[in-house]
Amino acid sequence: MRIRVYVAGKPALDHAKRGVDDYLKRLRRYGHVELIILKAGDSATVSAQLLARSEGHHRIALDERGEALTTQQWADVFEELEQRGEVKTLSFLIGASDGHTESLRRASNRIWQLSSLTLQHEIALVVLLEQIYRVATLRKGEPYHR
Numbered sequence: 001m002r003i004r005v006y007v008a009g010k011p012a013l014d015h016a017k018r019g020v021d022d023y024l025k026r027l028r029r030y031g032h033v034e035l036i037i038l039k040a041g042d043s044a045t046v047s048a049q050l051l052a053r054s055e056g057h058h059r060i061a062l063d064e065r066g067e068a069l070t071t072q073q074w075a076d077v078f079e080e081l082e083q084r085g086e087v088k089t090l091s092f093l094i095g096a097s098d099g100h101t102e103s104l105r106r107a108s109n110r111i112w113q114l115s116s117l118t119l120q121h122e123i124a125l126v127v128l129l130e131q132i133y134r135v136a137t138l139r140k141g142e143p144y145h146r
C-alpha cells in the first residue's frame with residue numbers, strides 16, 4: 001500500500017523544512033511514502049485540488065476536530081487496510097489556512113486529528129510524517145517506538 005501526503009504550498013519555515021526532509025529520508029527504508037505539494041490557495045481551491053488528486057484513494061483528512069486515535073490505533077488501521085488488500089493508495093490530506101471544505105470532509109473515508117490544538121499546516125505536516133514513521137517502526141517492532 002502506497003502512502004501519499006498532500007499539502008498545499010512548499011514548506012517555507014526553516015524548522016519545518018528540516019523536519020520534513022528528515023522524516024522523508026528516514027521513511028525511505030519503509031517503502032512508498034510520497035509527499036505531494038500542491039499549489040497554495042484558499043480553502044475551496046485547495047480542497048478541490050486535494051479531492052481531484054486523491055480520486056480513488058482511501059482518504060484521511062487531517063483536521064483538529066477529527067477522531068483522536070493513538071499511534072497503535074493508526075498502526076492497526078494501516079494493518080487492516082493492507083490485509084483487506086483493496087486499498088492501493090492511502091492519502092493524507094492537509095488543508096489550507098481555513099481548513100477543509102464540507103465536501104472534502106464528506107468525501108473522506110476518515111477524519112483524524114493530530115491533537116486538538118490548531119497547528120500551522122507545515123507543523124501539522126512534520127507531526128504527520130513523524131507519526132507515519134513511528135507507525136512504520138512500530139509495525140516492524142523497532143525500538144524507535146517506545
Ligand SMILES: C[S@@+](CC[C@H](N)C(=O)[O-])C[C@H]1O[C@@H](n2cnc3c(N)ncnc32)[C@H](O)[C@@H]1O
Pocket residue numbers: 061062063064065093094095096097098099100112113114115116117118119120121124
Ligand atoms: C491552520 S490549519 C486550519 C485551521 C482552520 N481554522 C480549521 O478550522 O481547520 C491548516 C491545516 O493543518 C492541518 N491541521 C492543523 N492542526 C491540526 C490538528 N491538530 N490535527 C490535524 N490536522 C491539523 C489541517 O489539515 C488543517 O486543515
